[in-house]
Each structure stands twice: as C-alpha cells, then as structure tokens.
Amino acid sequence: MTKRALLIVDVQNDFLSDGNLAVPAGDEIIPLLNRLQEIFELVIATKDWHPKNHKSFASQHRNKQEQILWPDHCVQNSFGSEFSSALNTARIERIFYKGTDKNIDSYSGFLDNDRKQKTGLEEYLKQKGVKDIYVAGLATDYCVKHTALDGKSAGFNVFVIEDACRGVDLNKGDIEKSFKEMEDKGINIIKSEDIEKA
Numbered sequence: 001m002t003k004r005a006l007l008i009v010d011v012q013n014d015f016l017s018d019g020n021l022a023v024p025a026g027d028e029i030i031p032l033l034n035r036l037q038e039i040f041e042l043v044i045a046t047k048d049w050h051p052k053n054h055k056s057f058a059s060q061h062r063n064k065q066e067q068i069l070w071p072d073h074c075v076q077n078s079f080g081s082e083f084s085s086a087l088n089t090a091r092i093e094r095i096f097y098k099g100t101d102k103n104i105d106s107y108s109g110f111l112d113n114d115r116k117q118k119t120g121l122e123e124y125l126k127q128k129g130v131k132d133i134y135v136a137g138l139a140t141d142y143c144v145k146h147t148a149l150d151g152k153s154a155g156f157n158v159f160v161i162e163d164a165c166r167g168v169d170l171n172k173g174d175i176e177k178s179f180k181e182m183e184d185k186g187i188n189i190i191k192s193e194d195i196e197k198a
C-alpha cells in the first residue's frame, strides 16, 4: 500500500462548542478522529494560528468588507487555539501553523490565501514519501476544502473523510457545494468505514 497520512484540520477549541467560532456539531467528530488515528501510519495536524490583530477578524475593521470577516478566533497561545482536550494528540507527529501573517488569511494547510507563503506541509509529506492524504476536521467548507484542493494541486491523491468533517454552512448549502467542488477537482469523498486498515 502506498504511504498514507491522516491530516487533522483545526480541531481547536474555538471551532468547538463554546468556542468563538463554533462549527455546528464539530465536537461529534472527535471520537471518530481518535479511532481513525489508529489505522494510519502517519498522523499530522494543522492549527489556525492568528496574531491577535489578524486581518480576518471583524474587530479589526470599522466598515463591512467584501471578504468574510470572522469573530476573533484561534489567537496564538490562547485557550481557543489549543486542540480539544478530547482529541488524542499523542500520535500527531507534526503540526503546521497557518494564518500567522497578520495581513493575509490562510484557509489551506499548504498555502496562504494569496498563494505565496508555504507552510512546509507539501515538502514534509513528499520527503516522508506520502502519496495519499486523508483529510478530516473543521471546517468542511473552509479549511478542509482548501487544504484538500491544494493537496490535489500538489500532486497527492486526496481523500476527504466526509463523516469526520463538519462545516460552517454560512449560507445553507455551502457544505454540499464544497463536497461537489472537491469531487469535480478529482478528490475522493469517502466514508470512514471505507478506509482499509494498513
């Protein structure tokens, strides 16, 4: 079997219940993420990791912008930026941080939204000989989607584990549209039960 990696996206307190940017039902995926880790030889994770005056925060703007503005979330070293205490983190070999530049947001675990700054994730996976990446976490219609799309562009076989993701659905139907968009780009949308044990 080709070398597989499980990539856990942004399972951080701010995206969970009581968090500043809670993703509906986000907590539900954590037991499944813990079980899934056992069948992967490599587990890595991303963290949304913003400076406190990040440009994506509504608190930093007087007027409404065209770009989506979020409540303050995942501020570096804050409680909200920590992984959920329910998530098993013992097997996470490396964490990639994104959104660290105050002036540009980064939904993807690979690249900033302006496509200039890389996180090192691509090089890390290639150096490890990983061919297949399995993406799960939060949020389906933002960071999961963009991470999956960039993984595909970087030449990986990408699998998104549908039941191990939850989305924001800011506009109703966004989650469904995201799965469709990923599928159209050649990403495999799968269920956790379809994953073979290594």
Ligand code: VGL
Pocket (backbone or CB within 6 Å): 010, 048, 070, 107, 138, 139, 140, 141, 142, 143, 144
């Ligand atoms: C995310 C909105 C803002 C995510 C991060 O992890 O999907 N969404 N920052």
Ligand code: ZN
Pocket (backbone or CB within 6 Å): 048, 050, 056, 073, 074, 099
């Ligand atoms: Zn963010």
